[in-house]
Amino acid sequence: MASSFARILSSKRNVGILSLVGAGSLTVGFLLNREQHVSAGAQVRRVYPPSAEYPDLRKHNNCMASHLTPAVYAKLCDKATPNGYTLDQAIQTGVDNPGHPFIKTVGMVAGDEETYEVFADLFDPVIMERHNGYDPRKMKHPTDLDASKIRSGLFDEKYVLSSRVRTGRSIRGLSLPPACTRAERREVERVVINALGGLQGDLAGKYYSLTQMTEEEQQQLIDDHFLFDKPVSPLLTCAGMARDWPDARGIWHNNEKTFLVWVNEEDHTRVISMEKGGNMKRVFERFCRGLQEVERLIQEKGWEFMWNERLGYVLTCPSNLGTGLRAGVHITLPRLSKDPRFPKILDNLRLQKRGTGGVDTAAVGSTFDISNLDRLGQSEVQLVQTVIDGVNYLIECEKRLEKGQDIKIPAAIKHN
């Protein structure tokens, strides 16, 4: 009993719990229960052999289906993370959503930080496929949030309408959205809004809980395009991320509406820095400053972000590992977008285009959302620089086409 009690006190997560619950929690009853429920080497209920449980993936086209062989399934199916998250849960979303013949979805999620370790035999090859050959077993991911290193980054506003950088952060010690309990999710909310409450100056702001916002607040958030709604995508709902909606979900933003945090949507937090116009340098500077300030504030209370040098920042979806960063602009490129070389140019610049409604939307007119393709294996500074250099190149192309001059496909940027 003494050793498990010592483990409780030394773990940062439980410092948080005890501070919330108060001295009265240290009752004998609580300690006795704790002893019974320390779970390690969790047993998974298995009535049938792996071959009877192996999913039918013949019509599937996602990263999970590409790598989950019967052998891998048999090896991992009776394992669980310390909190009890299992392989079947991790892959459920990929089993339920066979995918699209043209878009390859990831098809699996993490329920907690340990998922990436316990099920590494499946996650590592998926990560490698999704992140262009990044090998988590051999490589290290660089993290760099020093915005002063950015060169240039002020775009011509004749073309660039707005600039935005987003990422996600997970609170270490608490399960992720597919698996978190109501208490854990509420704790994420408490930890995060406590930290955000400490932000000052241009970052000072306010939290709007989804369960308690007024009609006016809701309308304002909709008008600002800040409000997020219960997920409808079956990719997310099949992974259990919409459970207990809207309990412990909310939106925080600064008074200037240039720094925004989503709480308990697809990740513990999604952090967004944005503004109209082309000052990507300032957007990224505020992004880094805000993130680092929030990190300092949670550390004061004994918490930290999930991060390791193999995978960088740990998030729910393997596609968001590393930096979890998507830096992009809304840009009009009426001539370039009609040029048949446009896709190849984007590809070589390691950029992707989306419609201005976000992922899976079509472009309106000739205005596009252009952002970085990569997430893992390069740092935040590197990725944002890539976007800046790439967008400048696109603007140059557009200007040349305006003058009737020819354009060149740039050399492919080496990645990983």
Add this chain to the structure above:
Amino acid sequence: MPFGNTHNNFKLNYKNEEEFPDLTKHNNHMAKVLTKEIYAKLRDKQTPTGYTLDDVIQTGVDNPGHPFIMTVGCVAGDEESYEVFKDLFDPVICDRHGGYKATDKHKTDLNFENLKGGDDLDPNYVLSSRVRTGRSIKGYALPPHNSRGERRAVEKLSVEALNSLDGEFKGKYYPLKSMTDAEQEQLIADHFLFDKPVSPLLLAAGMARDWPDARGIWHNENKTFLVWVNEEDHLRVISMQKGGNMKEVFRRFCVGLNRIEEIFKKHNHGFMWNEHLGYVLTCPSNLGTGLRGGVHVKLPKLSEHPKFEEILTRLRLQKRGTGGVDTASVGGVFDISNADRLGSSEVEQVQCVVDGVKLMVEMEKKLEKGEAIDSLIPAQK
């Protein structure tokens, strides 16, 4: 999502109040019944297959309900759920099934000969007749909780049983994941094909996992006896035909069910049943007989009458649109069926439908002639 016992044990590290769901905006049977005390008492329990309280209530937490329609808000993951979580299920069952007490016994009567009449409903008004129920195979977890292996085993057992039927019940199984385009077209044209559930009530309970693995449709050659495998329940059994001969529909229903049950028993996997809850199904609303016997009937005038709802209530009937639950009526045609499931037998419930529909058609005819129907309005059954 079936998280199972290990995850549940981890949850117990948090206090009751921290885990208790916010039900302040909820209006379903589960939310009305679930107090912090009940939650505290049941949260560390699990059934032998590892189903927990949070699993039971997830659908009710995720679907606050409708101000006018009272949904159940909880499901069973296996037969033992109703026992292990009695402190929640008993009051929910009582509310949903008209005061049915924890000590009450349910009567099962699948002897079609006990039905009086039912062969003379006017086909000018009664367009079609149908009786459906569900059955669960003992020893297997239910759709919210079963693993792929279990679901496949239910399919295998069911298909073996159904394929051994003969005579009027001789038929064929169409697995959802391997039916041909032509077969699919035909099943759609026959209105037999069921699709992946879209209702959030079902999705939140985990019933659509692994779709369409181990799901399928079996029907006899005459297309009058149909079985759905692994949709909302292990089996949904449907007997139907055009016209108003409910007696014949019910006969075929009873005979078919009894034949199927015999075969399952021979394999040592009878149906889940007990004398308190009758046939055990996934949703508490379907306990007892799990039976919905009904007709599609033309009642354009009666349905406009101010006492229509009252009449239905007194006859222990309910109305739906012809698209099924939660649809509106089209052209004055309604789906009229029994409201009760638990506390009365199959014969009694179908008798209500037969007697009630016969009366309502009489009322419709009177209204057509411009006559009043007040003398026909019955007392509460």
